Amino acid sequence: MSETTTAKGLADPAARRQLMSGVEPEPGSSKPDPILKVDNIVRQFGGITAVDVDHLEVQRGIITALIGPNGAGKTTFFNLITGFDRPTSAGRGAHWSFDGATLDRTSASKVAKSGMVRTFQLTKALSRMTVMDNMMLGAQNQAGENLAKCLIKPFWSAQEKQVEEKALALLDRFSLLEKRKDYAGSLSGGQRKLLEMARALMSDPKMIMLDEPMAGVNPALTQSLLGHIQSLRDEGTTVLFVEHDMHVVRHISDWVVVMAEGKLVAEGPADSVMSNTAVIDAYLGAHHDTDLGDDALLSDATLEQLEAEVAAEEAEREEEQRS
Amino acid sequence: MDDIQGILNAMMRTAVDPQTAAVAIAVIGLNIHFGYTGLINIGQSAFMLLGAYGFAISITQGWPLPVAILVGLAVAFVFALVLGVPTLKLRGDYLAIVTISAAEIIRYVGRSGGYESLSNLTNAAQGIAGSQYRTPFTDLSPFPTGTTQLLPFNYLDVAGGSTVVRLLGWLVVVAAIWTAVRIGRRKVGLEGSTRTLAMVGLTALVVVLLFFLAPVSQRNTGVNGWWFTVVAWILVGISLIIVLGLTxxxxxxxxxGVxxxxxxxxxxxxxxxxxxxxxxIIGGLFGAIGGMMYVLPAAVQPDALGRSITFFAYTALLLGGAATIWGPVLGSLIFFVGRVFLIGVANTYLSSDDYLNIMNGQQTSQxxxxxxxxxxxxxxxxxPQGILGDKRELRFNV
Amino acid sequence: MSRTSVLERGVVARAAAFLVLSLLVAPLLLLLSSRSVEAATLCLPKKDETACIAGTMGSRAEPIEGVDVTLTKPDGSTETQTTEKDGKFAFTITEPGNYLVGVDEETLPKGSELRPPANAALRGPEGTIKVDNVQLGQNYGPVLTVRPKGFDDSTSKWDEFIQSSVNGIRLGLLLALASVGLSLIYGTTGISNFAHAEQVTLGGMVGYGLVNVAGLPLVVGGILVVIICGFTGWFQDRILWQPLRRRGLGLTQLMIVTIGLSLAMQYAFQYTVGARTVRVVVETPETRDFGSIRITDQSLWAMGIAAVVLALVGLALLRTRIGRATRAVADNPALAQASGIDTDKVIRLVWTVAMGLSGLSGILYALIVNGVKWDTGLQILLLLFAAVTLGGLGTAFGALVGSLIIGLVVELSPMVIPGDFKYAAALLILILLLLVRPQGLLGRPQRVG
Structure with a gap:
């Protein structure tokens, strides 16, 4: 009961400011009503420590932005808490919980079922399926997905109809209704981001985790994406999203967490965290003293980064060819 | 024209052959693996072989027919579990290597004479002769003894089998198939029940015309007789309905999505x-049913159900169109009938003194x-989308 | 990996046809089968009518007289012959099937016993020797030699182990020649090349054409084989793989293209030389004994050449610029391209070298197993894949280690399990390894995400 009342109340900016005003603006500070708590997560690739987070809490019902320069370990951190990767510190003090339930040993699909749904930096649209089918897959607990029941339509046709209505409503909201019969692979990069977000919402998540939702999206669409994210929060969904350009997120995030070189370096409200010296160092220091001939560039983490960039460029090229 | 009619008759015999239907069922299973789920299973022959062994050995041990079928399915089920548990968590190409390796292991074990207790059941490389397990199935035949020709009324009865009639008939067949394929690929603006009706009608027309133009004469009950043919193709039909429902x-x-x-x-x-x-598991069970049907008119021979049959299955699947309902059946038909056509043409025109003689009898099949x-x-x-596949689907490679 | 297994396939294929026949003739033969002791007469097999199981008791140099040799037929009846001065015995067979040959211990010279065959698969019950899959029109020669009774079996096991190990290393080296290329192709292009084994066959076939048919000296022929096969690699990449890369064909599709190529090549071999086994050189190879190890000169040369070539390839990969570039491309093609490596050039080179190496492997293999057949490659295809996967997909040195392990497993496993399980054993080991270490022995773990 209390959950819904706080959520409703948080549509008001003043209420959110008031809620967060009591929180210390420093890394790992405790929140009044944390939905996600993370302790002691370390992930190493070879000799490189990609993520080393001592403690982090994410407040329920607001938009939290996780920002940091390229290679700060944001995506790896996302992978770790959503079950797509295992921390090196697993079994040695690594502990994280979502909405009261421990997730230390939970598989990615169970994490999603528990109400924490994520999207990906490189969108994972199911290309050779229609937009509508993509959406339908987002719904949870479908009787028709049970092999024993799927051959007998009466078991699932009523539920299917409900799911369909919900999907259509969400597609309408995300301006994808006209595309519902198209293959997801034929959508533009921005539309795919929208589709992925809409698909994630099919499961009515308690918290949605967006990995660079603005990457590769044209500026016109960026505004509407930001609008969607805000309206999600206003409806009571907790939002955690990753972004490397802090200016983009400035006016929509209620709280900002800054990562650099795998560690949390700062936390605070959007307008004040930008002036934090640790943050400025993180952003300027990430690139200004890097020698391109440096061996560290060939580390796994940088390789991954490069791979991702190459893949992103390829995706863009493909898109250009298509249009 | 007699040469051509000879080739056509051979093609029709292959088209109704229960073994063609059997492979079609296995390909339907492979379609679930590869077409729908993206599992690269290069060991479909092992599911067939295990189904066949389970079935044939059960009968030679004196168990009743339904039990034998269940045993065949159970063996394939267990094999799928054993194969899947370790590999389905790994990357896709590992599944490919493990399935083909496991299929070879099954074949090696089947043809091995190394352990008496085993080779007493499998009869090692020689395999189990069909006569040892076929009888319970043959006994079920409701057909009277004798021979039946389909159709009894055929091209020979019209204008004395004149070439013009036959050519005309084949033109209609080709036109009907072309139209059906276009409807199947949604190029013709038919929807809902009209579309289904048109498809069924065209299919019926083609089947009747084919039997009219190249009548097939078989024994009613014996090996490879109509009883085998009818059961095999009914099984294909049931498999199609199940896959339609599932997909x-x-x-x-x-x-x-996976x-x-x-x-x-x-x-x-x-x-x-x-x-x-x-x-x-589901695709493997179809493989097992295909395997049982495959050996009923023949023998259980480990080497006959080896890698090549898996490769043929892939060819058939890609030919018809992966991730389509009718693709596996169409592909299997075209594959086997096409092969008979090629051998027939090579035998008639490339290996004969009447025409060209550039290869010997064995070389024609090679x-x-x-x-x-x-x-x-x-x-x-x-x-890559095959005959029935949608080109759009293939554009977005994964 | 012996000649018998190559022959066995052909035999098995025909077994089916004779099965029906044998079922018809069996009752008749039962009546005719004789139990009387006869002296051996000369036996000549007639096509589709009779086969012979014949040989010499003891050895040709030291035949043993007066031994009762007993043949057990598939139906359980027996026939016995007593050897004469020349030690010869010869049974005429009119029915295909599995036979057993044994001797009466009483009639052997005092203090000696029949030596059990080295291949456990040939050991029948009660000290008999198996002659499986007898086909009409063929000759079969079971080896009946004696050894002193109370023969120290542990030494013989040891000798057998050493001999099998040498054979295993030999097989491993030849597999390595082919699998290093397979692995590099996988690493640089992502293609699982199912036609790779046919390239091995091609090497043997071209060797047969150049040396046996055209009469070139073996060394010249061998060098030409490598050049020609290398060219087929260059050519394939030029007209097939490179255009397909440009088209962006998916990896699964590429794999199926290689399956098609493999089918086409297999039947093209059959089309040209038929289903028979052809030999690169006609002469029977000389053998040498090193202690208890017996090995042919050709095998020694083959092992030497393979080892030297593999060492050179390894050095080239480690030390030369192009070798390092190759490893970089295998490691991460996109990154290699981004850092200025001409990946197309590297891949072209990899195809050329890989095919040249498989050609070399093919002709050496044909020399040591005394012949090549259309499906010679097909039989080792899975061993190649197993070797590559075992060592770690895409790592050249992993393929080398994997090949040696697979070679040893194949040759050593008959010591504990029936010989016809030896390939199965190798594949089983592969599957078991994948369970515990999916990245292979030398591969790096895959990163998620």
Whole structure:
């Protein structure tokens, strides 16, 4: 009961400011009503420590932005808490919980079922399926997905109809209704981001985790994406999203967490965290003293980064060819 | 024209052959693996072989027919579990290597004479003769003894079998198939029941015309007789209906989701491992049924159900169109009938003093297989969606 | 990996046809089968009518007289012959099937016993020797030699182990020649090349054409084989793989293209030389004994050449610029391209070298197993894949280690399990390894995400 009342109340900016005003603006500070708590997560690739987070809490019902320069370990951190990767510190003090339930040993699909749904930096649209089918897959607990029941339509046709209505409503909201019969692979990069977000919402998540939702999206669409994210929060969904350009997120995030070189370096409200010296160092220091001939560039983490960039460029090229 | 009619008759015999139907069923299973779920199973022959062994050995041990069928299915089920548990969590190409290796292990064990207790059951490399397990099935035949020709009324009864009538008939067949394929690929603006009706009507027309133009005469009950043919094709029909139901359900949707992106499916809370395992089992069971049907008119021979049959299954699947309902059946028909056509043409025109004599009798069948191999390559390169597949689907490679 | 297994396939294929026949003739033969002791007469097999199981008791140099040799037929009846001065015995067979040959211990010279065959698969019950899959029109020669009774079996086991190990290393080296290329192709292009084994066959076939048919000296022929096969690699990449890369064909599709190519090549071999086994050189190879190890000169040369070539390839990969570039491309093609490596050039070179190496492997293999057949490659295809996967997909040195392991497993496993399980054993080990270490022995773990 209390959950819904706080959520409703948080549509008001003043209420959110008031809620967060009591929180210390420093890394790992405790929140009044944390939905996600993370302790002691370390992930190493070879000799490189990609993520080393001592403690982090994410407040329920607001938009939290996780920002940091390229290679700060944001995506790896996302992978770790959503079950797509295992921390090196697993079994040695690594502990994280979502909405009261421990997730230390939970598989990615169970994490999603528990109400924490994520999207990906490189969108994972199911290309050779229609937009509508993509959406339908987002719904949870479908009787028709049970092999024993799927051959007998009466078991699932009523539920299917409900799911369909919900999907259509969400597609309408995300301006994808006209595309519902198209293959997801034929959508533009921005539309795919929208589709992925809409698909994630099919499961009515308690918290949605967006990995660079603005990457590769044209500026016109960026505004509407930001609008969607805000309206999600206003409806009571907790939002955690990753972004490397802090200016983009400035006016929509209620709280900002800054990562650099795998560690949390700062936390605070959007307008004040930008002036934090640790943050400025993180952003300027990430690139200004890097020698391109440096061996560290060939580390796994940088390789991954490069791979991702190459893949992103390829995706863009493909898109250009298509249009 | 007699040469051509001879080739056509041979093609029709192959088209109704229960073994063609049997492979079609196995390809339907492979379609669930590869077409819908994206599992690269290169060991479909093992499911067939295990189904065949389970069935044949049960009967030679004196168990009743239904039990034998269940044993065949159970063996394939267990094999799918054993194969799936370790590999379905690994990357796709590992499944490929493990399935083909496991299929070879099954074949080696089947043909081995190393352990008496085993070879007493399997009869090692010689295999189990069909006569040892066929009787309970043959006894079920409701057909009277004798021979039946389909159709009794055929081209010979019209204008004395004149060439013009036959040519005209074939023109109609080709036109009907072309139209059906266009409807199948949604190029013709028919929807709903009209579309189904048109498809059924055209199919019926083609079948009747084919039997009219190249009548097939078989014994009613004996090996490879009509009883075998009818049961085999009814099984194909049932398999198609099951696959249609499965793939149109949310479960089928989940299969395709796994094919497209496993991580995306995990992020949506789907148990990817369970879905893949279910697909592997279901497709494997179809393989086992195909295997049982395949050996009924022949013998259980480990070497006859080896890698080549898996490769042929892939050719048939890609020919018809992966991830389509009718693709496996159409592909199997075209594959086997096409091979007979190639061998027939080579025998008649390339290995005869009447025409060209550039190859000997054995080379004609090898020639046909060379063409099959090249055709498989060209098909994948230039028309990866097969005959029935949707070109749009293939544009977005994963 | 012996000649018998190559022959066995052909035999098996025909077994089916004779099965029906044998079922018809069996009752008749039962009546005719004789139990009397006869002296051996000369036996000549007639096509589709009779086969012979014949040989010499003891050895040709030291034949043993007066031994009762007993043949057990598939139906359980027996026939016995007593050897004469020349030690010869010869049974005429009119029915295909599995036979057993044994001797009466009483009639052997005092203090000696029949030596059990080295291949456990040939050991029948009660000290008999198996002659499986007898086909009409063929000759079969079971080896009946004696050894002193109370013969120290542990030494013989040890000798057998050493001999099998040498054979295993030999097989491993030849597999390595082919699998290093297979692995590099997988690493640089992502293609699982199912036609790779046919390239091995091609090497043997071209060797047969150049040396046996055209009469070139073996060394010249061998060098030409490598050049020609290398060219087929260059050519394939030029007209097939490179255009397909440009088209962006998916990896699964590429794999199926290689399956098509493999089918086409297999039947093209059959089309040209038929289903028979052809030999590169006609002469029977000389053998040498090193202690208890017996090995042919050709095998020694083959092992030497393979080892030297593999060492050179390894050095080239480690030390030369192009070798390092190759490893970089295998490691991460996109990154290699981004850092200025001409990946197309590297891949072209990889195809050329890989095919040249498989050609070399093919002709050496044909020399040591005394012949090549259309499906010679097909039989080792899975061993190649197993070797590559075992060592770690895409790592050249992993393929080398994997090949040696697979070679040893194949040759050593008959010491504990029936010989016809030896390939199965190798594949089983592969599957078991994948369970515990999916990245292979030398591969790096895959990163998620």
């Amino acid at each position: 149109r359900s949310p479960w089928g949707r989940a299969l395709k 094919r497209e992106d496993e991580d995306a499916m995990r992020s949506l809370g789907k148990n990817v491992f369970a879905i893949k395992m279910q697909a592997l 020639f046909a297989f060379i063409i099959v191999g090249v055709a498989l390559m060209l098909l994948v390169i230039f028309r």
